Amino acid sequence: MSILKRAALAAAALAMTAGLAAAQTTVKWLHIEVNPNQVKIWEEVARDFEAKNPGVKVEMQFLENEAYKAKLPTILQSKDRPHIIYSWAGGVLKSQVEAGVLEDLTPAMQGYKDNLAPAAVAAFTVDGKIYGVPHAQSQVGFMVNKELMAKGGVDPASIKTWDDLLGAVKKLKAAGVTPIVAGGADKWPLHFYWTNLAVRLGGKPAFQAALKGENGGFAGPVFLKSGELFKQLVDLQPFQNGFLGFKNPQAVGAFGDGKAAMILAISSFYHTQKALAADKKGIADDNIGWFDFPTVPGGQGDPTDTLGGINGWLVTKGAPKEAAAFLKHFVSLDVQKRLAAGNFLIPTFKGAEEGLASPFMRQIAANLAKSKYHQNFYDQDLGPNVGRVVNDATTEMAGGSMDAKQVAQAIQDAVRQGN
Amino acid sequence: MLATVARRSMQSGKLTAIALFLPPALLLFTIFVVLPIAEAAWYSGYNWNGFGSPKNWVGWDNYRFVFETRAFGLALRNNLLIIAVSLIIQLPLALTLALLLAEKFRGAVALRMLFFMPYILAEIATGLIFSFVYDGDYGLLAAIYRQFGAEAPHLLASTQTSMLAVLIVVVWKYFGFHMMLFIAALQGMDRNLIEAARIDGATRWQTVRLIIIPLLYPTIRLSVFFAVVGSLQLFDLVMPLTRGGPADSSQTLVSFLYSFGVMRMRVGFGSAVGVILFVICVTFAFTYKRWFMRDE
Known part of the structure; x- marks a missing residue:
């Protein structure tokens, strides 16, 4: 009897703490970036977002590139799936959309999307709906x-x-x-x-x-x-x-x-x-x-x-709305400029390419700006x-x-x- | 009267034992073995990428695609090659070493440990170590070649040699395990028989050929069984070495399943390979048990 009582008490306690934890929203962000210098900046951006949005926590998770591709279908079936996942757009994105595992970001992107390179947004658009926030391009x-x-x-x-x-x-x-x-x-x-x-x-x-x-x-x-x-x-x-x-x-x-x-x-x-x-x-x-x-x-x-590539982030079905908000913070002029200054990527946010420090990366950005047909990697597309x-x-x-x-x-x- | 009561109570005791001990095992076996096999068989009829639930029924198409894939043939060939090398090189090597090291002499135990060591190493670690050894620019092999003033071959990068390189690692890693099996059997052997043969004037070779090896048959059969099953399961050694490449030349059945099923998100196709592999394993296990392991 006493065991039962104790169990009931424990369950009640658990329920209470769970109630407390719910006040805090956690955005789980799964990435595949291996360059520690870049990850460091990302972490700072996440902390910055947390500071501006009390009650929201951004939790970074990492998987290696090939392992990520192999595990993704299983991950997406899980109830504990991450809210933000990495994407190369293309055919894989399409099958994810068809399976209904992604959140439609079209309403969240209203107005904001005009800040981004149109080709990059187009790559993350399937059947007229936007499913991802692109953050980098490459040639x-x-x-x-x-x-x-x-x-x-x-x-x-x-x-x-x-x-x-x-x-x-x-x-x-x-x-x-x-x-x-x-x-x-x-x-x-x-x-x-x-x-x-x-x-x-x-x-x-x-x-x-x-x-x-x-x-x-x-x-x-x-x-x-x-x-x-x-x-x-x-x-x-x-x-x-x-x-x-x-x-x-x-x-x-x-x-x-x-x-x-x-x-x-x-x-x-x-x-x-x-x-x-x-x-x-x-x-x-x-x-x-x-x-x-x-x-x-x-x-x-x-x-x-x-x-070249167009890389971005998708929001999985059932994720809190803070996930999209974080992405808009992550792909914003300041952050993109900062990443560009480190020459980590060719930014997708218009104007951020001015932050590119090296002439080499500037050259690439100019090439991409000139390009009328940017073909995504075949193996992704x-x-x-x-x-x-x-x-x-x-x-x-x-x-x-x-x-x-x-x-x-x-x-x-x-x-x-x-x- | 008394006897029947005793029997009945014994029977009911047995029943309780069954009722008590069977369900957990049966449940685990059903959840983790029977259900996945049934699921794989079901998935193999669909063209499905793993997202959502399977809808696109294609019948036997996946099986047809498997047999049409060139890499599947290569994988099958490589598995047979591994079995052949296990039987022709690894087992005799293990047996010879066992015969030498089962004797009691200084250093015998140390040598046994040394030969057994590769088996303890994790497969992935072994694969990584050997990918460094084989590296044509910086590897140990390259250094040896350079000593003789020759340019080292990139063993893992050529379709001609990639499987050879994998086979060397397989033999290196597993011969110690088979050797240990044989040593254990040799030590459990009745020394009187060997002594009697010696008194009768049998030479060392005759003793080995006519007494020891026949007495080892059960262990040899077991060892062959392990070699074949191990070959069919070989995966984690191949991945860090070659990932089945170049041009699928070192693919095994399981690495084929992984790279063509899992990595390509073709769950139906991969399941078909899994079912084929399952059928091969079951057929082998039952026939082998029936034909060769009847006595045990």
């Missing part, structure tokens, strides 16, 4: 080590077309410099070649048509040609020894160590190459260069078209399944085990199998 292009390029007698600024690139690779090889470093074990660094070639060859119309299955879908002429051109590069053996065993951080680190002249990079590698280099300094600003992905003569794409097949197939091509036709066919087959 894919060639990052170069000027010193090593000079050693091979190549002027990076002179590389305009695909043939120029092939010529540069030959020259660098002849001079005994490893032309390109690539993280082949992660696969997506290699899919940039094929997809960026497709952006140059076919522009926006080709991608849109392929999505609808027109012109032979991804087995159509534009994508076949992309494969053939990529094969020309692969045949020159431009990558470092054992590139298929390098994960992306290793490859970026090797670039930071000055082991290769070029890397097909996401613009944010500007920062990561420093963090991942053996000496933690990487390549100095005056030695680092950039040229946009080369064009292909006769290609339908505009030279200003860009391939096409959804988890088809996207991964694009990565697999293009990596196999880089390894020499698939030709252009097989790559295009594998991707088209995946589209046919669905999701």
